[in-house]
Amino acid sequence: MSFNFAYLSGGRLYLKLGQANVQTIISEFGQAVQQRESQQQQRNGWKQKSVANLMPAGMGQDRQPDRSKVAVQGVCPTSADRLLYTLAAGEVGGIFTLEQFAPMVNIGGTAAPVARPQTKEKRLFHSADFKVDRVDFHPEYQLIACAAIGKDGTANIATMPVNAVHLSQVTEGDSLDLAPKWIPGFRRAIVFQSAGIGRDGAGYIIEQKHSTIEQLDIDRQEVITLASDPKYDLLSPQMTADGTLYYIRRPYSSLRQRARFSQLLKDALSIPARLCTAVFEWLNFFTRRHTGKSLLSLPQLPQQTNSQQMLFLGRLVDVGSEMERNRRFGDADSPSLVPRSWELIEQFPHREPKVIGSGVLAFDIGAEGQIVYSNGSAVYGIIPGGVAQRLIIDRPIEQVVLLDLDNHLN
Template identity: 75%
Template sequence: MSFNFAYLSGGRLYLKLGAATAQAIASEFGRAAQQRGLELQRRNGWKQKNLSASLMPNGISGDVQQQDRLRVETAAGIVPVAVQGVCPTGADRLLYTLAAGEVGGIFTLERFVPVNISGGSPAEQHQQAKEKRLFHSADFKVDRVDFHPDYQLIACATIGKDGTANIATMPVNAVQLEQVTEGDSIDLAPKWIPGFRRAIVFQSAGIGRDSMGAIVEQKHSTIEQLDIDRQEVITLASDPKYDLLSPQMTADGTLYYIRRPYRSLQQRMSLSQLIKEAILSPARLLRAICEWLNLFTRSHTGKSLIPLPPLAHSHAQQMVFLGRAIDVGTQIERNRRFGDADSPALVPRSWELIEQYPHREPKTIGRGVLAFDVGANGQIIYSNGSAVYGVLPGGVAQRLVVDRPISQVVILDRDNHLN
């Protein structure tokens, strides 16, 4: 079984082409944004240097001051860059969204040809690839993206600074997004419905605010269908007990989505959670104080006050997947006995991949699923956060790549893709 696909892991974009090793794709725009941030920090570095010197005890060598300056340049000056969503637009072209600090944008990666077609090396192909910026803005972030080949239209989710998210569209040759949904809601994960009409499926959740305008509640996510030409929105699937996420629809009307138990923002912590927090709070406070003292001492003497274990070794590790905070360490231990022991799911097994034929009951076809994509010929790729698996119609799942944390997967074979 051979799949060409792309996936996102830790905010980076990777291409996996057949049996070749997965290759990371770096954004020139993101790299330039980081370089500008570093240069700005260097220009203002004299302020930090003078402040450090004024606080430095007598007799401390200049090496420590140099280390402190480098630490400022490499840490504070780096702009965080993360790919938020990706989709194919042709055999040698990718479309993706990128967040670089406060700026979000839509980009294409052009002239990329899979290894098994061109025969060239990955390094040669990456040299041929060209990044092109279609749109960027500091007013909102751009999340998941999809492309309609017949109308040459881009659909994406825009996340505003007030916490709302809306669906927007844009022709590939335009320079401005047009909002097609509105209201105090969180509309995400748009996917074009195959065919010759302009229609989108997406997930939507209403939100509630307090008197100060802060979000205090989020309703369960439903699956909506937007017909742009008719300006009509209808609900395709809804269940108050579940969030229904990342929908896709095939040409025959079959609906695929992730279903997970709904949890209200107002839900109270259980008694065990309260006890756990009460026990851990003093220890966390003490650790924070020790780490601050240790950082201060290292900054001015070059030596550690006390040896502290690295934070990465902590058992508890919180990550946010599809808007939900997950204790990854706990889930790994719980899921290790299911499936591949070296690539356990990062999310609960109650996160299910659902297949729903028209006028039939939903059917669970996978558990512990975080992301997926469906091909026109019925092939499916999905991820549990630790690995990507591929399934052909009537076949069994085969692991294609191991990585973590994987947040999105998309099939790259345009001839076999839903669109």
């Protein structure tokens, strides 16, 4: 059995259709935003240089955020030859469709790609008021569900008919409601992950509770908790037509615990460097006072950092350390980028959760029970009753979704 799927890596969208090579999808809207930003920077470049020349040496050398960066945040199929995806381009977030991405015909009983007009990108919605994250599509009701992330740090689930131009929020509150997924069937119901947040007196977020799995029945306007464990974050839920729940489970740690551990680790690692710097500066001061020259005459270069930390599912992960630690598990050339305690869980109704994968960052479930999942370095596929087979290697892989191309087979 061949797998057809799309995946996100480094904010870019890729397609893998059967045995064909991986395709890279480029957003025309995103390219236009980058081009306008680049032209504006060129026009204003002389101003930035003038200001930099007035600053003392060493000031203004910090890397500025790249406002023109374009990143695909979420993707899902809507039909056999149409994709729906969300895009963050500079200060703007939007929802787009891509048509004619997977032309297929039946040649001698085998599906094969054929020539077809170039893919078409269509913008359904965009806004500078909030960013749009993961997205899903309900084929019967032609409804889009997504997570709308506001500038105040909250995230709510929103829906929109595919032919509309405005999102309607269906959850509210000071929380992070993310990763919506329609429940298969003819009712309008969504599963999603939710975590409450706490703020200080100035309104800054200082705490985040563990993530739970919620079910929203839009018609009944009812939200119920499907799974919760204060020891774990339960993330990226999906439910099949028979009520089986799948999700990623990872150990929970509060923001304060993470901040304390991160600062402690940073301080411990910097002790030798601080001691060496103190000794050198004392010797350098003594030398300059008596000889008028510094110990080193090399020009001072801006510091460069080579951080291996990456943000996955709202958590900073030291991917270098995790890769080295996980090489002895599975494929040595595609080790997991996240801890093995990030587990893929299968939970049948009225049964205990069952672990079906470790070191899992993203996954998707097909209508026939097939599974694709990623450990961040590769994508693996499992057919019902089978074992995992590696499909592609890439990194970092942030999301993977199955594509149903049956409608292309004549």
